[in-house]
Amino acid sequence: MAQKTMKEQKMQTVTARSRIGSTVVKAxxxxxxxxxxxxxxxxxxxxxxxxxxxxxEYKWAKPSxxxxxxxxxxxxxxxxxxNLGRLFTNTVIVGVISTLxxxxxxxxxxxxxARLEFKGKNVLFAGLLATMMIPGELFTITNYxxxxxxxxxxxxxxxxxxxxxxxxxxYLLRQNFLQxxxxxxxxxxxxxxxxLKYLWTVMIPLSLPTLISITILKMMGAWNxxxxxxxxxxxxxxxxxxxxxxxxFKDTTGDVNFPVQMAAVALVSFPLFLVYIFLRKYIxxxxxxxxxxx
Amino acid sequence: xxxSKKQWKAWLYLAPAIVLLLVFTVWPIINTxxxxxxxxxxxxxxxxxxxxxxxxxxxKKVVEFKDFFVCLKNTALLCVITVPVSTLLALLISSxxxxxxxxxxxxxxxxxxxxxxxxxxxxxxxxxxFNMVRTVRIIQTAGIVNNVIMFFGGQPxxxxxAGSTYWANMVVMIIYIxxxxxxxxxxxxxxxxxSIxxxxxxxxxxxxxxxSRIxxxxxxxxxxxxxxxVVITGFIGGFKxxxxxxxxxxxxxxxxxxAGRLNTMVGYIYDALPNNDYGRAxxxxxxxxxxxxxxxxxxxxxxxxxVHY
Numbered sequence: 252m253a254q255k256t257m258k259e260q261k262m263q264t265v266t267a268r269s270r271i272g273s274t275v276v277k278a279x280x281x282x283x284x285x286x287x288x289x290x291x292x293x294x295x296x297x298x299x300x301x302x303x304x305x306x307x308e309y310k311w312a313k314p315s316x317x318x319x320x321x322x323x324x325x326x327x328x329x330x331x332x333x334n335l336g337r338l339f340t341n342t343v344i345v346g347v348i349s350t351l352x353x354x355x356x357x358x359x360x361x362x363x364x365a366r367l368e369f370k371g372k373n374v375l376f377a378g379l380l381a382t383m384m385i386p387g388e389l390f391t392i393t394n395y396x397x398x399x400x401x402x403x404x405x406x407x408x409x410x411x412x413x414x415x416x417x418x419x420x421x422y423l424l425r426q427n428f429l430q431x432x433x434x435x436x437x438x439x440x441x442x443x444x445x446x447l448k449y450l451w452t453v454m455i456p457l458s459l460p461t462l463i464s465i466t467i468l469k470m471m472g473a474w475n476x477x478x479x480x481x482x483x484x485x486x487x488x489x490x491x492x493x494x495x496x497x498x499x500f501k502d503t504t505g506d507v508n509f510p511v512q513m514a515a516v517a518l519v520s521f522p523l524f525l526v527y528i529f530l531r532k533y534i535x536x537x538x539x540x541x542x543x544x545x
Numbered sequence: 546x547x548x549s550k551k552q553w554k555a556w557l558y559l560a561p562a563i564v565l566l567l568v569f570t571v572w573p574i575i576n577t578x579x580x581x582x583x584x585x586x587x588x589x590x591x592x593x594x595x596x597x598x599x600x601x602x603x604x605k606k607v608v609e610f611k612d613f614f615v616c617l618k619n620t621a622l623l624c625v626i627t628v629p630v631s632t633l634l635a636l637l638i639s640s641x642x643x644x645x646x647x648x649x650x651x652x653x654x655x656x657x658x659x660x661x662x663x664x665x666x667x668x669x670x671x672x673x674x675f676n677m678v679r680t681v682r683i684i685q686t687a688g689i690v691n692n693v694i695m696f697f698g699g700q701p702x703x704x705x706x707a708g709s710t711y712w713a714n715m716v717v718m719i720i721y722i723x724x725x726x727x728x729x730x731x732x733x734x735x736x737x738x739x740s741i742x743x744x745x746x747x748x749x750x751x752x753x754x755x756x757s758r759i760x761x762x763x764x765x766x767x768x769x770x771x772x773x774x775v776v777i778t779g780f781i782g783g784f785k786x787x788x789x790x791x792x793x794x795x796x797x798x799x800x801x802x803x804a805g806r807l808n809t810m811v812g813y814i815y816d817a818l819p820n821n822d823y824g825r826a827x828x829x830x831x832x833x834x835x836x837x838x839x840x841x842x843x844x845x846x847x848x849x850x851x852v853h854y
Binding site: 257277280281283287288290291294295297298301307309310312314315323354355356357358359360362363367368369370372375384385386387388389390391392393394395396397399411413414415416421424438446470471474475477478482492496497500501502503504505506512513517520523524526527529534535538539 | 548551552554555556558559561564565566568569570572573576577580584588613634637638641642644646648652654655656657658659660661662663664665666667668669670671672673674676678682685687689692705706707724727729732733736757781784785787788791792794795796800801811814815818823826827830831833834837840
């Protein structure tokens with residue numbers, strides 16, 4: 252009897268100790284995560300508050316963590332300095348047209364690979380997938396020469412056409428199409444529905460989440476693309492946003508008007524934040540299957 | 546009859562993609578090989594009708610060019626440091642995230658945020674944070690990083706300005722690249738962890754295993770396919786590093802006093818384009834492809850031994 256209570260007591264202290272232990276571990280886990288989250292968020296915070304400071308306040312030896320006088324005018328100055336209006340327009344034109352065309356091509360190609368029968372289908376598909384292994388830089392050299400010989404330099408065409416086909420998006424959508432039971436297709440055939448109508452009324456609505464993911468990633472790709480636009484369309488009329496930003500503020504170090512520079516950076520970043528806040532689910536879903544930025 | 550009509554229709558659906566792929570994907574592969582093995586191939590002179598001999602002159606030129614090894618060294622160093630660091634950090638963060646319930650979704654949202662940003666734009670923010678202006682001895686303005694160092698009584702460091710050291714530059718690049726690489730890795734690793742059967746953890750709890758033991762003996766082995774995946778994609782991305790450096794240092798690819806010091810393989814390829822040095826650029830691109838292929842094969846070989854599928 253006495254032994255039993257001792258054992259019980261021992262058990263109680265053990266569980267109590269492990270409870271304290273797990274509380275401590277929990278606390279450390281949260282501490283670690285919160286510290287990391289602060290580090291991750293800090294550049295964004297610093298961008299926003301720096302963009303609202305006066306230049307004099309920005310240079311304070313002891314930096315302020317909240318602007319004393321809020322300088323909205325930095326944003327107006329950034330907008331005109333970087334000619335952001337033009338850059339936004341160019342990027343939206345290129346982004347919207349290339350996304351729409353890319354969607355049409357991707358849907359048609361994925362449909363052919365998922366539902367239609369033709370000779371050499373599997374070989375062709377494997378060949379397409381194989382091109383995904385090759386780094387894009389290898390294509391860029393020849394593509395630069397090609398668009399040059401087409402006299403496409405400094406046009407919207409050169410920003411849109413070369414990247415309309417994405418093997419990865421075709422692959423993604425084909426997988427999605429394959430999940431739709433073939434019986435639906437055969438039933439539609441019996442009813443005399445045309446392929447295009449079936450595609451439009453059955454397959455597209457059923458794979459809408461994938462199509463939305465593709466749209467967002469493609470738009471973000473246009474927004475963030477730098478190398479190709481810099482190479483082929485670096486004139487005032489066609490410059491895209493990322494390249495334009497870099498071009499308008501060539502100096503990143505030294506005695507620069509950082510508040511205005513940060514305001515421009517913030518203006519370029521805000522649309523991305525908005526997309527992220529509202530369409531996070533689709534971005535994460537698309538990205539977790541790709542590993543491709545943009 | 547019906548069959549051949551159907552075939553014809555399938556090719557019609559494929560036509561736009563195939564035409565574009567032939568021009569912008571298949572032809573570049575053939576042409577890059579061709580230009581790389583034509584000695585001193587130059588775009589302008591080729592248009593003018595000059596003929597080039599077949600040979601490996603371009604490859605020789607690339608390798609003999611001293612800047613090439615600077616680029617290769619920078620790229621390899623950044624890869625070898627940032628991939629393990631970001632993978633380990635992502636592993637710790639995602640296992641911490643996986644062990645909590647309260648605030649999990651919220652923190653996950655924060656950790657993914659750097660992914661959707663523009664690497665040029667945020668590079669400029671990092672540049673501002675590490676910047677410092679000083680005349681001889683008096684510091685006129687310091688970025689927040691040096692402010693923090695001085696607050697704790699340390700000496701300010703010239704991170705990225707004129708006269709900064711190579712390793713100061715590299716530290717900034719490593720921090721920025723790791724910051725940029727974390728979201729994707731956390732997303733993949735956390736997704737993997739959430740699909741591990743809870744029974745393993747219950748069994749470990751019954752046995753009274755410690756947390757670090759659970760992490761290294763259960764989570765990591767069961768997660769090994771995902772870890773292999775993020776390491777391989779990390780190396781592939783790392784060998785193509787370019788825009789993050791442009792973000793911080795601008796097209797100088799280095800501090801004002803040492804332009805080009807931080808140039809990478811991709812930067813080397815693009816530098817050759819405006820000069821019409823297509824032969825040299827193609828050879829460099831093929832070398833890059835070869836390196837990526839070898840590193841990927843090594844990674845796959847290692848993971849074959851270590852990965853528990």
